[in-house]
Amino acid sequence: MSRWLWLWVVGVGMVHAGQVGVIESRCDAPLPEAMMWLQKVVDRQGYQVMQVQPVGEALAKRGYEGEDFKVLFIGRAADFAEVEASYPSLMPFLPLSLTLAEEGAGTRLTAMPPVANGASPPLSIKRLMTRWRADLTRMARDFNTCP
Amino acid sequence: MERRLGWSNIRCKRVAGLLVLLGLLLASSAQADGPVLSVVSPYSLEETVANLKRSIAAGNFRFVRESPWHGGLLRTRRGAAHTLYFCNFTLAQRVIAQDRRFSQFLPCRMVVSEHRGRVLIQAVDPLYVSRMLRSQRTRADCARVRDAYLSLMEEATL
Numbered sequence A: 001m002s003r004w005l006w007l008w009v010v011g012v013g014m015v016h017a018g019q020v021g022v023i024e025s026r027c028d029a030p031l032p033e034a035m036m037w038l039q040k041v042v043d044r045q046g047y048q049v050m051q052v053q054p055v056g057e058a059l060a061k062r063g064y065e066g067e068d069f070k071v072l073f074i075g076r077a078a079d080f081a082e083v084e085a086s087y088p089s090l091m092p093f094l095p096l097s098l099t100l101a102e103e104g105a106g107t108r109l110t111a112m113p114p115v116a117n118g119a120s121p122p123l124s125i126k127r128l129m130t131r132w133r134a135d136l137t138r139m140a141r142d143f144n145t146c147p
Numbered sequence B: 001m002e003r004r005l006g007w008s009n010i011r012c013k014r015v016a017g018l019l020v021l022l023g024l025l026l027a028s029s030a031q032a033d034g035p036v037l038s039v040v041s042p043y044s045l046e047e048t049v050a051n052l053k054r055s056i057a058a059g060n061f062r063f064v065r066e067s068p069w070h071g072g073l074l075r076t077r078r079g080a081a082h083t084l085y086f087c088n089f090t091l092a093q094r095v096i097a098q099d100r101r102f103s104q105f106l107p108c109r110m111v112v113s114e115h116r117g118r119v120l121i122q123a124v125d126p127l128y129v130s131r132m133l134r135s136q137r138t139r140a141d142c143a144r145v146r147d148a149y150l151s152l153m154e155e156a157t158l
Helices: A002-015 A031-042 A055-060 A077-086 A088-093 A123-143 B005-031 B045-058 B088-100 B100-105 B126-132 B136-156
Strands: A023-027 A050-055 A069-075 A096-103 A106-111 B036-041 B064-070 B082-087 B109-117 B118-124
Touching: A002 A106, A023 A123, A031 A050, A031 A096, A031 A106, A031 B005, A031 B109, A055 A069, A055 B088, A069 A077, A069 B100, A077 A088, A077 A123, A088 B109, A096 A123, A096 B005, A096 B045, A096 B100, A106 A123, A106 B100, B036 B045, B036 B136, B045 B064, B045 B082, B045 B118, B045 B136, B088 B100, B088 B136, B100 B118, B100 B126, B109 B136, B118 B126, B118 B136
Parallel strands: none
Antiparallel strands: A023 A106, A050 A069, A069 A096, A096 A106, B036 B118, B064 B082, B082 B109, B109 B118
């Protein structure tokens, strides 16, 4: 009986395999200052800021009336090389992105770690995905301590 | 010596077996629709990028920008993957108003790359994201965006 129960647990566990959520955090500074702080946080984690996309502004020009937000694209050269060589299915998820949105007088950060497109990516990719999640979580935590 | 199985033992094993089967079925259905939409192109990488730009222009999207996929972090070489960014602003506004977490995925983007002689167009499936985030309100619009993505990919590879 215990062997069958164990198999059932594994089966259900597979349902949740690769199911990851969004990482969120908040900083009490307004968006421009929060963006500057985030770029320092990103740099400390060893990532390069590749692009800041002012999506909120583009939408506002077309009548969007919600809060302003920007998307920050970040990356590391070694990560791009590894994904391209070992697991091209992750390419649509790179560069990693963090979104900053106005929230009252402060700013909210949102990030979503990449999700594997299949049950068994190579070990090097699994490690990379674990590291991305840990790095984004750390960035979110440090973002929360903005001056 | 003949081993006699009691009713409770047989019943127990059947229930356990059904539970295993159910678990595996649930697992396989969760994995069936992966997070990435992917189409193989019969054209070269450069031709596919050009085709996709034309599809975007002809579709209900505004082209935002194109850049090397690695953003210049890797040494540029021939056949490097490209990312195309584009947007349907009306749809984008509606989805963000329904669930602001989706601002994470703006602007829309597709990656064109070549691996072992095959050119691929790939994009994160917005419907998969909607399901993963359990965002019921965005489901219908994300399904529309997914259909639009597949149309763009198909047009670019005809």
